[in-house]
Amino acid sequence: MPSPLLTVEALHVSYGRVDAVRDVSFEVPEGGLVALIGANGAGKSSVLGAVSGLVRPRSGAVRLDGEDITRRPVHRRVADGLVLVPEGRQILGSLTVAENLRLGAHRRRRQAAPEADMYRLFPVLDERRALPASALSGGEQQMLAIARAMIARPRVVLLDEPSMGLSPKMVDEVFTVIEKIRAQGVTVVLVEQNARRALRVADTGHVLETGALAHSGPASELLQHPKVVEAYLGIE
Amino acid sequence: MLQQLANGVFAGSIYALFAIGFTLVFGILRQLNLAHPAIFTAGAFVGIELATRLGLPMWALIPAVAAAGGLAGVLLERVAFRPLAGRDDEHFAGLISSVAFGGILIAALQARYGTEPQSFPTEYFPNRLFEFGGIGVTLMQLVTLGLALVLMLGLAWLVSSTPMGRAMRAVAENPRAAKVLGVNTGLVTSGTYALSSALGTVAGALLALNIGQADRDLGASIELIGFAVIIVGGLGSLWGAMAAGLILGVAEALTVTYFDSTWKGLVAFALLFAILVLRPRGLFGAVKVREV
Ligand SMILES: Nc1ncnc2c1ncn2[C@@H]1O[C@H](COP(=O)(O)OP(=O)(O)O)[C@@H](O)[C@H]1O
Ligand SMILES: [Mg+2]
Numbered sequence: 001m002p003s004p005l006l007t008v009e010a011l012h013v014s015y016g017r018v019d020a021v022r023d024v025s026f027e028v029p030e031g032g033l034v035a036l037i038g039a040n041g042a043g044k045s046s047v048l049g050a051v052s053g054l055v056r057p058r059s060g061a062v063r064l065d066g067e068d069i070t071r072r073p074v075h076r077r078v079a080d081g082l083v084l085v086p087e088g089r090q091i092l093g094s095l096t097v098a099e100n101l102r103l104g105a106h107r108r109r110r111q112a113a114p115e116a117d118m119y120r121l122f123p124v125l126d127e128r129r130a131l132p133a134s135a136l137s138g139g140e141q142q143m144l145a146i147a148r149a150m151i152a153r154p155r156v157v158l159l160d161e162p163s164m165g166l167s168p169k170m171v172d173e174v175f176t177v178i179e180k181i182r183a184q185g186v187t188v189v190l191v192e193q194n195a196r197r198a199l200r201v202a203d204t205g206h207v208l209e210t211g212a213l214a215h216s217g218p219a220s221e222l223l224q225h226p227k228v229v230e231a232y233l234g235i236e
Numbered sequence: 237m238l239q240q241l242a243n244g245v246f247a248g249s250i251y252a253l254f255a256i257g258f259t260l261v262f263g264i265l266r267q268l269n270l271a272h273p274a275i276f277t278a279g280a281f282v283g284i285e286l287a288t289r290l291g292l293p294m295w296a297l298i299p300a301v302a303a304a305g306g307l308a309g310v311l312l313e314r315v316a317f318r319p320l321a322g323r324d325d326e327h328f329a330g331l332i333s334s335v336a337f338g339g340i341l342i343a344a345l346q347a348r349y350g351t352e353p354q355s356f357p358t359e360y361f362p363n364r365l366f367e368f369g370g371i372g373v374t375l376m377q378l379v380t381l382g383l384a385l386v387l388m389l390g391l392a393w394l395v396s397s398t399p400m401g402r403a404m405r406a407v408a409e410n411p412r413a414a415k416v417l418g419v420n421t422g423l424v425t426s427g428t429y430a431l432s433s434a435l436g437t438v439a440g441a442l443l444a445l446n447i448g449q450a451d452r453d454l455g456a457s458i459e460l461i462g463f464a465v466i467i468v469g470g471l472g473s474l475w476g477a478m479a480a481g482l483i484l485g486v487a488e489a490l491t492v493t494y495f496d497s498t499w500k501g502l503v504a505f506a507l508l509f510a511i512l513v514l515r516p517r518g519l520f521g522a523v524k525v526r527e528v
Contacts, residue, residue: 052416078418090413092406102399103406103417148417 003066005030005187006051006082006156011060013046020046021057022211028156028204033178033188035198035219037232038208044191045087047208048158051189052084053077064156081155085162087191089145093134097125097144100133104148118147121180139170146177156187163194175201195232199223207232239371240493241486246377248485249384250443254458255465255477256388257435260395263472264408264428267330271312272436273455273462274338279305279437280450281345284354294361294445298383301441302434309433310426312337318425338455346452353451361445380442387435388478394431395474404428460501461488464508470518480519483507 004027013021021043028034036044049055051062053074061070064082072080083104092100098115105114119126122143128136133144142162149157159178163171171194178201182188192198199205202219207228215228222228258272282304286292292300316333320326364375395401406414407424415421443458444450465484469476484504491503511518 054412054415073420073422074415075418075420078416083418084416086413086416090410090416092409092413094409095402095405099402099405103402103414103419152418 004028005032005065006189007061007063007066008047008051009061009063011047011050011062012058013043013050013055014058020211021050024060024208024211024213026204026206026213026216028187028189030155031182031185031187032204033182033190033202035195035202035205036189036191036208037193037195037198037205039232040193041210042208043211044208045160046211048084048160048189048191052082052158054084054086078152078154081153082158083149083152083154083156084158085145085149085160087160087164089141091133091136091141091144093132095133096130097133097136098129100144100148101125101129101151104151114151118151121150121177122147139166139173142166142170142174143177146174146181150181150186154186156189157181158189158191160191161193162190163192163197171197195228196223199233237493238369240489242371242373242377244486244489245482246381246446246485247489248482249381250439250446250481251458251462251465251485252478252481253384253387253435253439253442254462255469255481256391256474257432257439258462259466259469259472259474259477260391260435261428261432262466263474264404265425267317267327267334269312269317269334269429269432270331271316271334271338271341272432273459274341275305275308275312275433275436275455276440276443276458276462277450277452277455278308278341278345279440280444280454281349281354282437283441283444284356284450287356287360294379298438298441301437305434305437306430308341308437309429309431312433313426313429317429342452342455349452351452353449355449356445376446380446383438383442387438388474391431391435392474400424400427461504464504468508468511468519470520473518473520476518476520 006028008024008026011021011024024047026034036047038044046055050057053072057070061068063069064080069077069080092103101115101118119129124140125144125147128140133141136144146162162174166174175197178188178190190198190202199219199222205217205219205222206213207215207222215222215225223233254276258269261267261269279301283297283301286297286300312334316337317330320329320333323329361376366373366375395404403414403419403424406417406419407421411421440454443454461484465480466477468484469480484507487503487507488500491499
């Protein structure tokens, strides 16, 4: 069996005396799509924080391609191809759409117009490229946040609640984009409140409950798992 | 009258140069660096040292002073600000530790040079006088104004149109988002301090070149008017600092002409209060570095 691209080992994250993540381990194979679901406050963003380097874990390890990157600064992880699309999008509203994209393109500075690919993938951004990013709608901002991550040509993308606060139509678009990303061979870790949608696109799912993994398994099995259905999926 | 106006513009260009360095750090990093006047003073002494000891000519002196200032800025950030990052009181603590850093710098200058003023070598710079329609202007004044303009416009260009400037504006708006995009925020922080302090030391060296000498109170003499310039221009606004520097320089020069020099400070501060009452966010509105 090939070694996984991303490994999280016995991860423990605390904020002061609050334990947000307790002993969480999972693996993400190259090209895989892993969904991380759980209630609000379960620790999903904290896991992504530790993987991306924004949060320093109390203990445990994060490995990329077998290499221990637990203490590597965020900008170096980005350069190594591990990119986070943060919760709430974190768009730089005073910069233009094009500037937001170019910031994401640090690694491709030598290339003439690295934005071109992204404009092809997200035509709506092309029309708005000279506008301040604050002028975009919520859905467009989410597209920009994803484009800004994809422009770095990452190996792994961590998506933190990309469908949050969007209209049903925009949610559909976001999931279409996620499928496109994975079709390009990019590895994805998807955190979602919309558990059913997330498990439908994922290969593997993990359920976090108050900081610890409660259930893990193939996404298709979790979709049938009585406890998971009861707590997170409800009746359709 | 026109002569005073011209003198005001030359003084004002130094105030503006002092002020943009300070306001840059605030605009990008939200930190108030109270060591800036000491850095300014150190720039003057470094200039005199390099001119007398190494005999550096003017064209090499300014870049050398700027380089020394850049290094001092990196050091300042490392010892006075970075260790405090993440504390609840980091802004207040940084204010205090930068005062301490400034105090140490001034004490070190005093240990090396004593309290006597230090001078540039006589005839260091050609003492040429030009006349334009009755206004006498020295070559040094022209060089000062030209250099100040080039540096200020250069900074505005750097912030608005280069990858480094884009990263700086990203950090100014949202350091966390900038980080996630792969911006090396530590490097941007060091770079901002290096630029700020380089501008501050060059301003100090230029003032000393204009008056021919420097003592350890050089920074104290510009501190109040410099901070008034920053507030009048709008804290964090580069264009504001440039305009306000010139306005206050001229206001000060005119006061000296029409009243006498004891009123000099008063007019600058009357202007400061007027601005604070009428336009509390400064002439150009505060915190505009991102929108240069
Ligand atoms: N910066 C922080 N400081 C203190 N507590 C935090 C911080 N971030 C998250 N927490 C706490 O950690 C727990 C997990 O939060 P989070 O990882 O954001 O969960 P989720 O993304 O699943 O909603 C929650 O109890 C939350 O209140
Ligand atoms: Mg979250």
